[in-house]
Amino acid sequence: MPSDFALSPEQASTVAGRVDTLYYFLVAISIFFTVLIVTVLIYFAVKYRRRSNYERPRPIAGSLALETVWAVIPFGIVMTLFVWGASIYFTISRPPENAMEIYVIGKQWMWKFQHPEGKREINNLHIPVGRPVKLTMISQDVIHDLFVPAFRVKMDVLPGRYTTMWFEATRPGKYHLFCAEYCGTQHSGMIGQVIAMEPLQYQAWLSKDETLPVLVTSVERTPDTSADQKSPISPEEAGTGLESASTGGSLASEGEALFQELGCNVCHRPGSQGRGPDLTGIYGKSVQLQSGETVIVDENYLRESVLNPQAKIVAGFRPLMPPYEGRINEEELVRLIEYIKSLGKE
Ligand code: CUA
Numbered sequence: 640m641p642s643d644f645a646l647s648p649e650q651a652s653t654v655a656g657r658v659d660t661l662y663y664f665l666v667a668i669s670i671f672f673t674v675l676i677v678t679v680l681i682y683f684a685v686k687y688r689r690r691s692n693y694e695r696p697r698p699i700a701g702s703l704a705l706e707t708v709w710a711v712i713p714f715g716i717v718m719t720l721f722v723w724g725a726s727i728y729f730t731i732s733r734p735p736e737n738a739m740e741i742y743v744i745g746k747q748w749m750w751k752f753q754h755p756e757g758k759r760e761i762n763n764l765h766i767p768v769g770r771p772v773k774l775t776m777i778s779q780d781v782i783h784d785l786f787v788p789a790f791r792v793k794m795d796v797l798p799g800r801y802t803t804m805w806f807e808a809t810r811p812g813k814y815h816l817f818c819a820e821y822c823g824t825q826h827s828g829m830i831g832q833v834i835a836m837e838p839l840q841y842q843a844w845l846s847k848d849e850t851l852p853v854l855v856t857s858v859e860r861t862p863d864t865s866a867d868q869k870s871p872i873s874p875e876e877a878g879t880g881l882e883s884a885s886t887g888g889s890l891a892s893e894g895e896a897l898f899q900e901l902g903c904n905v906c907h908r909p910g911s912q913g914r915g916p917d918l919t920g921i922y923g924k925s926v927q928l929q930s931g932e933t934v935i936v937d938e939n940y941l942r943e944s945v946l947n948p949q950a951k952i953v954a955g956f957r958p959l960m961p962p963y964e965g966r967i968n969e970e971e972l973v974r975l976i977e978y979i980k981s982l983g984k985e
Contacts, residue, residue, distance in 0.1 A: 651814055651835065652790035653807040657727050659791070664723075668716065731792060734805035738773035741766075742890070742973045745776065745783035745796040748825040750816070753973060756845050757889045762831030764816065766808055767841035773805040775938055779969050784820035787833055793819055801938045808835035894978025897971055906960070915960060916953045920983030927954040941976045 650656050687696075741764070742753040752760045766772050776785060778798045785804065786793040789812075794804040808814075818829035836844060898904055906915035916926070925935050929952045934940055943950050945967070948960035967975075 648788040648815075649812075650789070650791075651808055651810055651812060652787075652792070653809055654727065654731055655789065655791045655809075657730070661720075661723055661727060665720070731805075734773040734803060735771045738771035738805050739767075740773050740775060742977070743774050743776040743785060743796065744779055744969050744973070745785070745818070745829075746779040747781065747823050748818070748829040750785070750818075750829065750831050751970070753890055753970070754845065755890050755977060757893065758845060762816075763834060764831065765834045765836060765841060765844050767838040768808045768811050768835045769838065771805055771807045773803055775801050775803050775973075777801050777969055777973075781822045782820050783818045783822050783829065786817040786819035787814055788817070789814040790833070795820060801942065808833075811835050811837055811840075890974055890977040891981035892978075894974035894976070894981075897967075897974055898978055901963075901967070903975075914956070916956060918979050918982055922980040922982070928952060929954050929956075938976055941979055942972055945972060945975060 647659055647662070650659060740755055744751040744753070750762050750764075752764045754760075754765075758765075774785070774794075776794065776796045777800070778796045780798060782798065783796040784793060785796055787806065790806040790808065792804050792806045794802055796802060812835055814833045814835065816831040816833050818826055820826075822829065898907075903915075907918050909917050909919050921936050922941070923936060925933050927933055931954075932951075934951060940951070946964040947962050949958050949962070952958050
């Protein structure tokens with residue numbers, strides 16, 4: 640399709656062309672059959688109109704050939720669509736192994752992005768072209784949905800559970816980013832930009848040492864854990880919600896600091912001598928639970944185990960860990976998870 644073809648937004652990701660081809664195929668099939676059916680309908684209505692009150696039509700006893708044709712052709716068409724659509728779906732739903740990871744936190748009404756190197760942005764997402772990018776997303780409040788039309792990707796962002804999405808931008812540029820799930824009065828304002836850059840430019844952008852605003856979240860620390868930088872905030876402040884960042888190092892190193900601050904390291908010690916499981920290299924592995932079940936350690940499992948440790952106790956350990964539900968916010972959780980993922984990954 641030429642780029643000024645206005646039926647769809649510009650194609651700026653590796654899957655965009657495939658999605659559009661399928662879409663245009665669907666439209667073509669629909670047009671073809673609409674025209675065919677209407678034409679035949681009109682033709683038959685004229686040809687077989689009743690010419691006199693005494694006319695009796697000839698009874699029809701069925702036709703195997705005709706019935707076979709109208710069963711086999713649609714079957715072939717829908718199976719083509721199914722296989723074609725499924726193959727695109729599999730591509731879109733499975734991030735490549737080598738994808739770079741960015742965390743996304745949605746809240747009424749803004750998007751917060753956290754790069755693993757420690758950079759944060761609000762409503763803007765800088766990415767390199769020619770490299771798969773995986774977004775791990777969660778909402779702080781209601782259901783949102785991240786939609787980048789030029790990339791042809793769209794995914795719900797839910798409270799309480801991480802969802803993922805990935806894309807690979809093919810050309811530099813600025814692309815719209817929308818919230819595609821009605822989420823309250825300012826839903827239509829929950830928009831932003833994806834800025835796709837050449838890899839070198841992106842590296843330069845990453846290493847630029849600017850202090851980006853960090854969002855203050857509405858979860859306040861309980862006094863015993865509030866030894867860190869954040870002060871309680873008023874609702875007005877939470878609305879604009881900007882505070883200058885204490886940007887130190889990477890997300891993982893911030894996670895490590897938090898891990899120690901919260902005292903997690905007291906029990907989760909390398910070498911399995913602690914009261915909690917050793918977390919080194921645990922990400923991506925499967926662990927046996929007390930219930931006999933086995934779970935894969937992914938972001939959602941780690942999240943649940945921090946917030947509500949009693950939910951899934953690892954075999955051989957006692958339920959000693961206190962729940963952190965309400966004591967840490969989504970951004971802190973993301974740091975902790977990124978830290979745990981980085982353990983044993985040298
Ligand atoms: Cu967030 Cu609509």
